[in-house]
Amino acid sequence: MNLKLNFSARKLICFCLFTILILAGNTDRTFAQQTSSCISCHLEEVDDDHTELVESFMGGVHQKRGISCVDCHGGDASAEDMDDAMDPDAGYNGAPERKDIPEFCARCHADPGYMRGFNPNLSTDQYSKYLISGHGRLLKKSGDKKVAVCTSCHGVHGILASNDPLSPTFTLNVPYTCANCHSDSVYMAGRDIPVTQLQEYESSVHGQALLQKGDRAAPSCAGCHGSHEARRPEPSGVANTCAQCHNYVRELFVSSPHKAAHEKHGYPECEVCHGNHAIVKPTDDLLYSSSAGICADCHENDSDGMRAAKEMRSSIDFLKAHIDSARNVIELVRFYGMDTDDPEYQIRQAKNKLVQSRALIHTFSPEKVAAVTQEGSLLAQEANAFGQDLLKQYGFRRKGFIFSVIVILALSFLLTIKIRSLNNNGDSIQID
Ligand code: HEC
Ligand code: HEC
Ligand code: HEC
Ligand code: HEC
Ligand code: HEC
Ligand code: HEC
Ligand code: HEC
Ligand code: HEC
Ligand code: HEC
Numbered sequence: 001m002n003l004k005l006n007f008s009a010r011k012l013i014c015f016c017l018f019t020i021l022i023l024a025g026n027t028d029r030t031f032a033q034q035t036s037s038c039i040s041c042h043l044e045e046v047d048d049d050h051t052e053l054v055e056s057f058m059g060g061v062h063q064k065r066g067i068s069c070v071d072c073h074g075g076d077a078s079a080e081d082m083d084d085a086m087d088p089d090a091g092y093n094g095a096p097e098r099k100d101i102p103e104f105c106a107r108c109h110a111d112p113g114y115m116r117g118f119n120p121n122l123s124t125d126q127y128s129k130y131l132i133s134g135h136g137r138l139l140k141k142s143g144d145k146k147v148a149v150c151t152s153c154h155g156v157h158g159i160l161a162s163n164d165p166l167s168p169t170f171t172l173n174v175p176y177t178c179a180n181c182h183s184d185s186v187y188m189a190g191r192d193i194p195v196t197q198l199q200e201y202e203s204s205v206h207g208q209a210l211l212q213k214g215d216r217a218a219p220s221c222a223g224c225h226g227s228h229e230a231r232r233p234e235p236s237g238v239a240n241t242c243a244q245c246h247n248y249v250r251e252l253f254v255s256s257p258h259k260a261a262h263e264k265h266g267y268p269e270c271e272v273c274h275g276n277h278a279i280v281k282p283t284d285d286l287l288y289s290s291s292a293g294i295c296a297d298c299h300e301n302d303s304d305g306m307r308a309a310k311e312m313r314s315s316i317d318f319l320k321a322h323i324d325s326a327r328n329v330i331e332l333v334r335f336y337g338m339d340t341d342d343p344e345y346q347i348r349q350a351k352n353k354l355v356q357s358r359a360l361i362h363t364f365s366p367e368k369v370a371a372v373t374q375e376g377s378l379l380a381q382e383a384n385a386f387g388q389d390l391l392k393q394y395g396f397r398r399k400g401f402i403f404s405v406i407v408i409l410a411l412s413f414l415l416t417i418k419i420r421s422l423n424n425n426g427d428s429i430q431i432d
Pocket of ligand 9: 258272273287294298299303304309
C-alpha cells in the first residue's frame with residue numbers, strides 16, 4: 001500500500017517536472033530530456049537516492065542549458081530497457097571515479113569551441129588552473145583522493161551558476177565550502193596543515209566585511225587563493241595576492257628599503273606584519289607604542305628602524321591632535337546655529353591626509369609621512385581659526401544684542417515715566 005502511494009507520488013512529481021520542462025523552454029534539447037528513459041527510470045524506478053539525484057538535476061544549470069544525462073554519461077536515452085540504455089556499445093561510460101572527474105568536466109569546460117556555442121563569456125581555463133592548484137598537483141602526483149575535485153566545490157547533479165546565492169561557489173558561501181574539508185580535523189588528519197583557517201578568517205577584517213556586512217569587495221578564501229588555482233602562496237607571492245586589492249600600499253612598500261630586506265630574508269611581504277587569515281584592523285599602536293608595536297620584533301631600540309617608527313607615530317599623533325581640537329571648536333560653532341560647511345570640509349580633507357599618512361607608513365620614511373601630516377595639520381588649523389573667528393563674531397554680536405536690549409529697556413522705562421507724568425497732569429492721549 002505504502003509502496004503504491006509512493007509510486008503514484010513519484011508519478012505526480014514526474015508529471016509536474018515534465019510540465020515545468022515544457023513550460024520552461026521548448027527547445028529540441030529539452031524535448032530530448034523529456035523523452036529520456038534515463039530520467040524516467042532513475043526518477044521513479046531505482047531508489048530514493050536516485051529520485052533525489054534527478055530532482056536536483058532538474059533545478060541545475062546543466063538541465064537549463066539542455067545538457068542531459070547522456071551528454072555526461074553516454075548511453076541510449078531512447079531505450080526503455082536498462083541494459084540497452086546503459087550499454088557501453090551505445091557510448092555509456094558510467095559514473096566517473098573521483099580521480100577522473102576533472103577530465104570528465106574538462107571535456108566540455110576546457111573546450112572553447114564547444115562552450116562558445118552556449119556562452120562566449122564563460123572562461124574555459126578552470127581545468128588548466130586546477131592542474132596547477134594545490135589540489136590538482138597532489139591528485140596528479142600522489143593520487144591523493146581527499147583533495148578537492150570539481151564536484152567537491154560545485155556539487156554533482158544540481159550544479160548552479162556561481163552568481164546564484166544558493167550555489168556553494170557563490171562568494172558569500174565559499175568560505176564554508178572550503179571549510180567543509182579544511183576545518184574538518186578528522187578529514188584532514190595526518191597532514192601537516194592547520195584546520196583553523198575559517199575560524200580565523202571569520203574574526204578577520206575581511207571575514208567581518210564579507211560575512212557580516214555582505215561587502216563583496218572583501219576577499220573570500222578564493223579572493224586570496226583563487227578558486228581553481230587555489231594553493232599556498234609562495235612567500236614572495238603573498239604581496240601580489242594582497243596587491244590585487246591593496247595596490248597603492250603595495251606600491252609604497254615596493255619603493256621602500258624593506259622590499260630588498262624582505263627579499264634577502266625571504267619574509268612574506270605583508271604577512272610578516274599583518275598575518276593572513278586573522279588580519280585585524282591595524283592601529284597606530286601597531287606602528288609604535290611604549291609597550292607594543294610590530295617594528296620592535298626586528299629592530300633594536302635605538303636603531304634607525306625604531307627611530308623611524310617613533311617619528312612616524314608622533315607625526316600621526318600631531319595631526320590627530322589638530323583634527324580633534326578643530327572638531328571641538330566647530331562643534332561649538334554648530335551649537336550656536338552658525339554655518340559650518342567650509343571648516344567641516346577642511347576637517348574632512350585633514351582626515352583624508354590622516355588616512356593617507358597611515359598608508360604612507362609603508363614607505364618607512366618619516367619624512368614622507370611628516371610631509372602629509374603637516375599638510376593635514378595646516379588644514380585643521382585653518383578650520384580651527386575659521387571657527388574661532390565665527391565664535392568671536394558671535395560673542396561680538398551677543399554683546400551688541402545685550403547692549404541694545406539695555407538701551408531699549410532704558411528707553412521704555414523713561415517712556416513709562418513720561419506717560420505717568422502726563423496722566424497725572426490730567427492730559428489725555430489721543431490715539432487715532
Ligand atoms: C530501466 C531503468 C534504467 C534506465 C532506462 C537507465 N538506468 Fe541508469 N541505472 C539504473 C539502475 C537500477 C542503476 C543502479 C545499478 C546498480 O547500482 O548497479 C543505474 C545506474 C546508473 C549509473 C551509475 C553507475 C555507477 O557506476 O554507479 C549511471 C551513471 C546511470 N545509471 C546512467 C544512466 C543513463 C545515462 C541512462 C540513459 C541513457 C540510464 N542510466 C538509463 C536504471 C536505469
Ligand atoms: C554535468 C554532467 C552530468 C550530468 C548531466 C549527469 N551526471 Fe550523473 N554523474 C556525474 C558525475 C561527475 C558523477 C560522479 C559523481 C561522484 O562520484 O560523486 C555522476 C554520477 C551518477 C550516478 C552514480 C552516483 C550515485 O550517486 O549513485 C548516477 C546514478 C547518475 N550520475 C545518474 C545520472 C542521471 C540519471 C542523469 C540525468 C538525469 C545524470 N546522471 C546527469 C555527472 C553528470
Ligand atoms: C576548490 C573549489 C573549486 C574547484 C575544485 C573547482 N571549482 Fe569551479 N568554481 C569555484 C568557485 C569558487 C567559482 C566561482 C567563481 C570564481 O571564484 O572563479 C567557480 C566557478 C566555476 C565556473 C564558472 C565560470 C567562471 O570561471 O567563473 C565553472 C564553469 C567552473 N567553476 C568549473 C569547474 C570545473 C570544470 C572544475 C574542475 C576542473 C572546477 N570548477 C573546480 C570553485 C571550484
Ligand atoms: C557535456 C558538456 C558538459 C559537461 C561534461 C560539464 N558541463 Fe558544466 N556546463 C556545460 C554547459 C553547456 C554549461 C552552460 C554554460 C552557460 O550557458 O553559461 C555549463 C555550466 C556549468 C557551470 C555554471 C557556470 C556559470 O555560469 O557560473 C558550472 C559551475 C559547471 N558547468 C560545472 C561543471 C562541472 C563541475 C562539471 C563536471 C562534473 C561539468 N560542468 C560538466 C557543459 C558541460
Ligand atoms: C574535498 C575537500 C576540500 C575542499 C572542498 C577544499 N580543499 Fe583545499 N585541500 C584539501 C586537501 C586534502 C589538501 C591537501 C593538503 C595537504 O596535504 O597539503 C588541500 C590543499 C589546499 C591548499 C594548499 C595547502 C598547502 O599546504 O599547500 C590550499 C591553499 C587550499 N587547499 C585551499 C582551498 C580553498 C581556498 C578551497 C575552497 C575554494 C578549498 N581548498 C577546498 C581538501 C579540500
Ligand atoms: C587575505 C588573504 C587570505 C584569505 C582571505 C585566506 N587565505 Fe589562506 N592563506 C593566505 C596566505 C598568505 C597563506 C600562506 C601562509 C604561509 O605559507 O605563510 C595562506 C595559507 C593557507 C593554507 C595553507 C595552510 C596554512 O594555513 O598555512 C590553506 C589550507 C588556506 N590558506 C586555506 C584558506 C581557506 C580555507 C580560507 C577561507 C576560510 C583562506 N585560506 C582565506 C591568505 C589568505
Ligand atoms: C579581494 C580584495 C582583497 C584582497 C585580495 C585583500 N584585501 Fe585586505 N581588504 C579588502 C577590503 C575590501 C577591505 C576593507 C574591509 C572593511 O570594510 O573593513 C580590506 C581591509 C584590509 C585591512 C584593514 C584596513 C583598515 O583600514 O581597516 C588590512 C590591514 C588588509 N586588508 C590587509 C590585507 C592583506 C595583508 C592582504 C593579503 C594577505 C589582503 N588584505 C588581501 C580587500 C582585499
Ligand atoms: C613592517 C610591517 C608592515 C608591513 C610589511 C606591511 N604593513 Fe601594512 N601596516 C603596518 C602598520 C604598523 C599599519 C598601521 C598604521 C597606523 O594605523 O598607524 C599598517 C596599516 C595597513 C593598512 C591600513 C591603512 C590603510 O592604508 O588603510 C593596510 C590596508 C595595510 N597596512 C596593508 C598592507 C599591505 C597590502 C602590505 C604588503 C604590501 C602591508 N600592509 C605591509 C605595518 C606593515
Ligand atoms: C620581520 C622583520 C622586520 C620588521 C617587523 C620590520 N623591519 Fe624594518 N627592516 C628589517 C630589515 C631586515 C631591514 C634591513 C636592515 C639592513 O639591511 O640592515 C629593515 C630596514 C628598515 C629601515 C631602513 C633603515 C635600516 O635600518 O636599514 C627602516 C627605516 C625600517 N626598517 C623601519 C621599520 C618600521 C618603521 C617597522 C615597523 C612598522 C619595521 N621596520 C618593521 C626588518 C624588519
